Amino acid sequence: MKKISTKISLFILIGILIAACNTQKRVPEGKMRLVKNNITVNNLLTNEENAYNQLYQKPNSSLLLGYPLRLNLYNLANLNPDSTYQATFEKHPKRYARQSKFLSAKQVDRLGKSFLYHGIHDFLKKVGEPPVLLDSAKTSKSVMRLKYYYFNKGFFDVKTSYTVDTIKNKKAKVTYHIATQKPYFIDSLKTSITTPALDSLYQVQKKQTLIKTGEQYLTINFEEEKNRISTHFRNNGAYYFQPTNISFDIDTISKANKANVNVIINDYTYQDKDSSKTAPFKLYQISKVAIYTDYAANKTNLKITDSTRYKNFDLYSHQKLKYKPHAITDAIFITKGTPFADYKTVLTTRYLNNLKIFNYPSIQYEMDPKDSTATSLIAKIYLTPRKKYSFATFLDVTHSNIQEVGVSISPSITIRNVFNGAETLELSGRGTIGSSKDLANPNNQFFNVSEYGADLKLNIPRVFLPFSTERIIPKSMIPSTLMAVGIARQTNIGLDKENFTGAVTYNWTPKKNTTARFDLFNAQFVRNLNPTNYFNVYRSSYSALNTIGKSYNTNPLYFDNDQDRNLLIQSGTSGFTNEALYGGNSMNLNATDFQAVKSIEERRMRLTEDDFIFATSFTFSKTTKKDLQDRSFYQFRTKIESAGSILSLLASTIKSPKNANGNHEIFNLEYSEYIKTELDYIKHWDLNHEKVLAFRSFFGIAIPFGNSDNIPFSRSYFSGGSNDNRAWRPYSLGPGSSGAVNDFNEANMKIALSTEFRFKILGDFKGALFADAGNIWNIYDNVTDEKATFTGIKSLKDIALGSGFGLRYDLTFLVVRFDFGFKTYDPANTTGKKWFRQYNFANSVLNFGINYPF
Incomplete structure (x- = not known):
């Protein structure tokens, strides 16, 4: 019965998809659905994304392989569910009366607004997408936009046109034809600046101009040149200067495909009563910096009762001044006697806001009435204190x-x-x-x-x-x-x-x-x-020790009963280990088993001993990411950390005695000594159409020395998990090809590489295809297992590879993510069985995460 139900459901689903796949279902007679845009430049097809962005009409969105999911969802919707609901009663008049006997007439009418009859169609229309119908008016506008687009790239004689190709089943394809002709180049550049002071400033940075002779004309360079000149002037005293004060005279008549450019900056124009006047621009100096430390909109009429002057800064307060002057003036970059500069205003605002004791500051400039030359400004900085005490409670799901x-x-x-x-x-x-x-x-x-x-x-x-x-x-x-x-x-x-x-x-x-x-x-x-609980937590270590114990242990105090002979935790495990390692080999363990017991005990001691870490570190980070919407950027982070070196230097200086292990102690505890470094690089490429290719690489190594021969567990590396290699669970990959024999596998060296292709599925639902590579190894520590140790380039063959796909839902403020990882290459498997041996859903790993992994 279950198989029959499954088949019926499958046939129904296939039927719905076939019905929806009639993509012309909503295309009226006499109309055509736009299925493709092509742009040819000088008879060659182009894929330039910026050119296609000029088009007013674009085909319906599609998933991978061109499947128009949103269009098909829209086609499933009933556009007039109210009429359809009423029509059922018009065809069967007695049905309304019958239903009204069980339900009231109002309830029957309300049933037509339910999700089953109405809401589901509203949902399909909302998440779906109506067919894009070819519109000749929009096509003409697209042609004009393409013309302006190439004109702004220096093709002043560009010719544009379009053709429509009709395809069967009411489909159409539009091809836009661009004939650029020859581009124009900058032939000469000169300036006409009427204010001598501005002309002198321009000459200082003349070589940094973005308009260069011999280069092709680009409109964007002229806009950026306006901003560059304006920024330079305003950072050197030109308080009233704006980019709109700059114009360009472009002469294209003198020579073929050549443009002579003249940068024109006229005098300052201002309004004097009912008439406009002009005067040369002035360069302004700061004559005073006034700081109002307790400003509020409702206190503007209150009297200033406290003030002080500190290093040419004047601080005012309506009440007693609550701040040490230097605490505020250290954040002020606007200083008396220096030229007005925009960048100082920005720096001051940024620093004051970073103090986190004021609301966003306000900085205003006023003409100094005491200056007869009218070239001085008073900088007034208004600070509104935040409440001295604030309470907060955060509830978080992690x-x-x-x-x-x-x-x-x-x-x-x-x-x-x-x-x-x-x-x-x-x-x-x-x-x-x-x-x-x-x-x-x-x-x-x-x-x-x-x-x-x-x-x-x-x-x-x-x-x-x-x-x-x-x-x-x-x-x-x-x-x-x-x-x-x-x-x-x-x-x-x-x-x-x-x-x-x-x-x-x-x-x-x-x-x-x-x-x-x-x-x-x-x-x-x-x-x-709770160190005695070690073998209850690390079960694989217990299993390995217990197996050896069954072969050698004869002391009944160490096992639970004569039949099972399982080592007791804690008395049995510790008793057997001590006798095996320190009892003069009275149990006659062979070399392999003796080494295995020794390794298990060393790991237990390392993971249960108390740690004291005294580290110094430096971290440097850089990113080109502009904001949350930026999808093309890189991030780089590096860190170097040194632990224990200062303590060892101090111990050597005071000639501190060493313990039985030959190590120094502090507070009766051996401190950790190591050097650790990390490199982390992330790069995102925006492939447009809400597609992003993301890449991450990580390398980290921690080398113990001096007072240590291993790395503390809290400073070691592990592999696997939702933000690492997603085909393995956390701590279940490595080290090397050892096969993750421990419960929590960690090591002191790590390599990780990940690539992810992200794309939009439907609305806020996103998808991803990914591949994760990497592993962890032991190096320069006390681990001797060759499978777990990095011995050189040949050890890179133990880099594991996982691949899979992910589903994500974007909530704007966070992304909920589910990733399915499949073991593609497992270095722990025997030779010839490393590739695709567990590449199935039964052995896949489902990862849940918040936000993107990188």
Whole structure:
């Protein structure tokens, strides 16, 4: 019965698709549906996207292979559902009376507005797309736009036309013909600037002009040249100058296909009563900078009661001044005695806004009435303070590589201007409960992960050091200092941890879209609260040890019963391991099993020991992304981190004794020592029509030395998961070709490459095809397994490859994502069985994620 129902459903679906596939269903008689546009330039077909963007009419959108899904959905809709509903009663008059006996007449009428009769058709019309009918008026407009488009590229004699090719079944194809003729080139460039001061400024940057002799005429270059000249003038005192004050005289008569350009800048035109007058442009100086520190729209008539002068800045307040003068003046780039400059206004606004203690500032300029030459400006800066105290509570639903779902709440209090130096102090708490299938969960609890903690952060809007850093990091880079301490306790039905952190971090912006971060120190102390639960969490380690134990163990205190002979956790596992490794080989383990037990014990000790990390790091990031809508950009991030070196230098200086392992200790704990570096590069290409090709590459390596022979678990790398290689679950890939024999596989070197083709499916529904490659390896540490170790170029053969497809729904503020990953190349499989051996849905991995992976 189930098979018959499935077949019936399939036949119905096929029938609906066949009915909808009549793409001319809604095309009236005498009309044609536009199915294709072609543009030929000098008899050659072009694919230039900007040229096609000039067209007023474009064919119906389509998916892959040209299937017009939205058109077919629209064709499924009943355009007049009300009439259809009423027609059913007109054909069967007694039906209305029968239905009215069970339902009231009003309910029968309302049934016609239900989703079944009406709403489903409204939905299909909304998500669908009506057929694009050929419109000769719009085609003519397209021809004119194409003419202007090529005219602006220097083809002044361009000829344009179009032809319509009729295809059967009411379809039409339009071909636009462009004959560009010869382009025009810039032959000469001269200027006519009537204001001598502006002419002198122009000559300073004359070589930077965007209009160059010998180059083809482009209208966009003239527009950008206007902006360049205007920006240069306004950054050097020309307060009243605007791009509209610039015009170009272009002479194309003198020579064939040559254009002589004259840049014309006339005097300043202004209105004096009822008449217009002209005068040379003036260059203005700043004569005073007035800062109103507690401005409000309803306080404009209140008297100023407190004021002070600090380094040629005048600060005013209606009440007692609440800020140390330097805290505000450090953010002001507009200074007395310097020329007016637009860029200083922008920098000042940006820095003041970055203080986070004021609302968006207002900066106004007024003529100085005391200056008889009328060339001085008073800069007035109006600052509206935010509330000193603010409270916030955030509720968040999260997802990570090892946590399917988590719910967190984070209350916080922010105190602004806490020390009267524009500092911001934030005290926050957090509590999280979550669910993870990757953790030991003997009671089968849904919420098996929890964490709570508190953080204290102090943000200082400058570099906080006992010496000046202005020459290295000028205030134009908007530096800040963050001091933070935190404590957290994590319970995950596993080892459970307490985490104590402390950091001093400096942030600045060297250039636009570029950020730098220097962690003077970042200290972390991790204490395992439940180390005896290790073998309940890391079940694969237990299974390997238990198998060996069954072969060698004869001590009844170590196993559960005489039949199963499973090692008891914790007494049996620790007893057997100690006797096997440190009992003089009384159990007679062979070399292979002895090494296996030793490796299991070393991993257990590493993952259960407390960690103390004292690191210094530098991070540099750069992006060309302009805004959220920018789909063609790159991002680059690099980081270098050194841990333990300062402590080792200090230990050597004071000649601190070493412990039995030959390592130094602090607080009776061996601290970690390593150097770590990362490179991360992301590139997006906008392929137009809402198609994007995205690429990411990552390389990271952490090398232990000195006081350590391995990397702390929290600083190591793993592979797999929704933001990594999506054909493997988190921690389930690698290291190398070892086959992920542990529960949480990690290593100290990682390579990751991902490519993703993103496209629109329907409305806010998006799709993606992707390929992820990469793996992790051990290198220069205490791991000796050849399969897990990177030994050179030949180890790159162990790079795993996963591929798949994804479905996404764009909610504007975030993207909900589902990705299906398939193991394409698995380096852990035997030779000859690495490719496409598990390439099926049964072995696929479904990843849920928030926002794009890169």
